[in-house]
Amino acid sequence: MMLKVTGKMIEVRKYNSKDIRIKELGGVPMLTVRGDLSNKRFQTIIAKTCDVRIPKPLNIKSSKNLSLAWMSPDELLIFSFSGAFHEKTQKGLDSALKGLHSLILDVSGARSLFLVEGILWRELLAKGSPVDVRQSSFAKDAFRRTRIGQVSVAFWMASDNSVYIICGRSHSDFFYDWLCNAASDGSLTKYF
């Protein structure tokens, strides 16, 4: 689902091929939350602070102010839609989770975010990722941590025709080049 960031997301760079549009976006604050996702108290605090319940494994969910992604049985990733809300969430979680074994870290600078648009986005992912990206297995709300080519990534659908991908910030130049190459004209054939 779309990250409805208030104000405009920073467009770091973009590339358009015949089939695909690629944008690198900046300015989306992110929080890593570690904790026992099966713990009732932890679940309640997350739901209350984030205004959305913890998503099922391999899923992402959104509220008005943020998207919440399931990273592992003890890790969540929060994409906040504004800097102010990001800070509020971090502070809120910090105090609410006190006494419960957990860890909240600002990772806004640790990752790069890309938006890939175009009807052949599934094909583009399939060029580098072993994930099953058929409609039947990878649809709205699905969130996958995997690799694309040689880069660790996570991705989820932004809309029917677009997908968000995050990778480590230090890989963003390489990954951008990878995406542009994979999107190049004549290299994508309708498959899904």
Next chain:
Amino acid sequence: MSTRISKAGRLLDRNKRLSFTFNGRNLFGFQGDTLASALLANDQVLVGRSFKYHRPRGFVSSGVDEPNALMSLGHGGNFEPNRSATTVELVDGIEAVSQNHLGSLDWDLGFINNFFAKIFPAGFYYKTFMKPRFAWKHLFEPIIRNAAGLGRAPSLPDEAAYDYFYAHVDILVIGAGMAGLLATYELAKSGLKVTLVEQKHYLGGYALSDDFEVDGVAVPKWLENIEKKLIDSDNVQIKKNFTAIGVHDHGYLIGCENLEVAEKMGRSSIRHRLWRLRTKQIVLATGAIERPLIFAGNDIPGVMLSSAALDFYKLYGVSPGDRTVVVTNNDSAYLTAINLYNAGLSVPVVIDVREESSGDLFESLRSMGIRIEYGKGIASVLGKKRVKAVELCSLTGEGSVQETIECDSVIMSGGWSSAVHLWSHCGGRLIWNDQLDTFLPDASKSPIDENGEDFIAVVGAASGSFWPSEVVQNVKQIVQKIQKKFKTSKVKSSSISIQEIKYGDSNSKYFTPEGASEKLKSKCFVDFQNDVKLSDLRLATQEGYESVEHLKRYTTLGMATDQGKLSNINGLKYLADFLGREINEVGTTTFRPPYTPISLGSIAGEARKGLFKPVRKTTLHLWHEANGASWEPVGDWRRPYAYLKKNETIEQAVSREVTNTRNALGILDASTLGKIIVSGPDAANFLDLMYTNMISTLQVGRCRYGLMCNENGFLFDDGVVVRLAEETFLCHTTTGGADRVYSWMEEWHQTEWWNKRVFIQNVTEQFTQITIAGPKSRLLLEELGGLDVSRVSLKPLDYLEGELAKIKARVFRISFSGELSFEIAVPSQFGLEFWEKCLETGSQFGISPYGTEALHVMRAEKGFIMIGDETDGTVIPQDLNLGWAVSKKKKDFIGKRAQERIFMNDPNRKTLVGLSLQNSSEKIPDGASVIIGGVDQANDNVIGHVTSTYFSPTLDKPIAMALLKDGKNLLGRSIEIPVDSEKILKAIVSEPKFYDAEGNRQND
């Protein structure tokens, strides 16, 4: 001659003429041709030279099993060697060149090898090593090197593009012959999703060349109807030009899609695409491969398989010759004979090694009046670059010639081998079937998936169902089994009526004549591409190579690019005969992927040039680039080695950077250092186990240098640990070790100490880390403002958090240079801003960036170790005088017990020392051996090696560190460092501390 026949050629579009060249000659073909059929249509029967003897060779097959017609295609950056012409679809403008000849294809100087065949017997390669001693280097190696290899290696980088494609499919049917098409159709009918792949550019397989009727229509028409239905079906996907090359565990299949035609037509920018398929069920419908018969001269151009001749005629309208002699041990060559005869070509004789035959095809032949000779064989084929005649002989006996029959082509059939390769790749067992004369998949030992269930089913000729009515029955059974496995609703299988045709029994004879003389045997080719003859097999078995695996390696039988598709079974039969055993006992060699050769480009995929390997960049990368950085790869990162100013050498730059940092102010991008947060109630306790020293006693707001050893006690990483809060630590690692240390911690946490309540998070990329070093560094921080960094408030190894220059920052007072130094971490988003502020504000103090080499020089001057320089996987902390950082109080830590071994406490262990040269400004070579008592042959005098070496601009002399045996007792002594055979440097051993040993500067 071979020529085009107008009334056949099912695949051709004769309105579309295509031009191509062969060895520079302009030729024409039609759309639908393969390069092979187009060459044959132009009477190009001689298409290559054999590997060892450079014998003239022609087409044997029409498909992937072709051993001879390997060609080089294209030129320059599009040059590709060793392509089988039978698998290349013709497109306009192909440039093909034949291979493996010195001089021209027609007049090959290498053919001389043929006359020296006696010096190339089985195992000749190994024999050349034996004696005489001088001969390998001066005689055999030059000859073999000259002769070796098939096509040339390309001289330019490949211009084409390749990629990968990952897909998950439910059911994958491999092979679109009659069985594969029917299985796909039936499976799809029950609602299953099926992907059908076919290595050729058309569907139908050998059935497309056959003559029987199905449901009252000719089989090609019937196949066409099924294909149409499949194309219209929503749950069927068809991929042509797709070769399944390997089956792996859990239904994982690798396939290569050939997009050359699409690329030439401008429909694809990719040439070959490597598919990685995850399947739930594989259906092998890979058919069978026809075997040659073995007789003298069976390799002369013009001798080909009966199935190939039938394909060339039916699909491409090409005749194998005007007069074709047929030799066979089964009925399938009859079909070809009938077709050639009906095309108006002459078939002077069908030589049948069987005693008799019966059946419908036999009846047809007889009614046509074609002469059949039973119980006969071929003594020899006459001709050099083209078949001229065959000599008929009795099957028994030594091969005395009964009659010479003129002809310009010979077609042969030695039976059929089921294509079971893919079945075997993943552990499927094979059993020999005497009656069908082939190896078949053993259904009782099939490849199994993660649930222990079969995931490969085999249909059609690949499973031994050779005749059409058997195929229909067999497909029906397999489809029902799969439907049951996938619990689909029951759908009645189509009722299909196959024209009833009676076939005669085949026999298992594979060479003629049975008593062939040694002279004949030395012309009887078993493996065409590698020139293995019956005489070679005889010699090898006689020399004791009785295991099939040994026979293969000794004779090179089946080791060529075709991997013995035609030759293996005949070789096995010979071995079994020789040993008097059954084929099942002899066994077969192991089939391994790839089924057919694929291009190296497809394996590389997109990972070439800039995409070859990821390069990691810090937030300051562009700044470094714009300011003269000379790069050094560290881990996957690029770090500035030094910043070059105009007209400056690297050495000058390093020297300037060191001096400036020592005297004024330096700034370094240290962002690549690993940063791992370890947090939780048990964090201190957990880190006590990870590090050799005590971490739990660290106060909040303090830093401690820590060492990590592996379970063998060897040092593998170091870094500064910071206690951010009571339960939260920040662990710095080396640049290259960041990911490894993170995984190391996770692994121990998840597998051994899973009950410790800690979270481990790698936050390396979240921060830009900047080192400010030099006597004026405190001044800069004060000028930036926001934090009290005075001597009292921020002591050595203290840590502070707050805002510096209005940017959120953590300040660690740690020093790797020996100067007063602060490491400052700011969130990556503000990294460049902070860096630029430092430079701007620091200009008044003479700030200048320094690179990794200046950093290393400064740490060496101080005697600080570098992981990877002073350590090599066999070094323990104690060797490096770091015993103080190995806790004696802790009950346990990783490496503790290993370090208690006697060997680790041997006083003779190498110890880290410093080296200073006497009266020389020469740099000591890195890694050089250190000796005492002069160079000796046995190297007994070697006492260690140089681990780090630099020219110190601070001290104006070369300095080095070394690991020396019993180093502590060598202090003050003179040692020698041999540089080359002439030169030996003399150095004095010292403590490994060259500058400010007391640490006054860093503690200022």
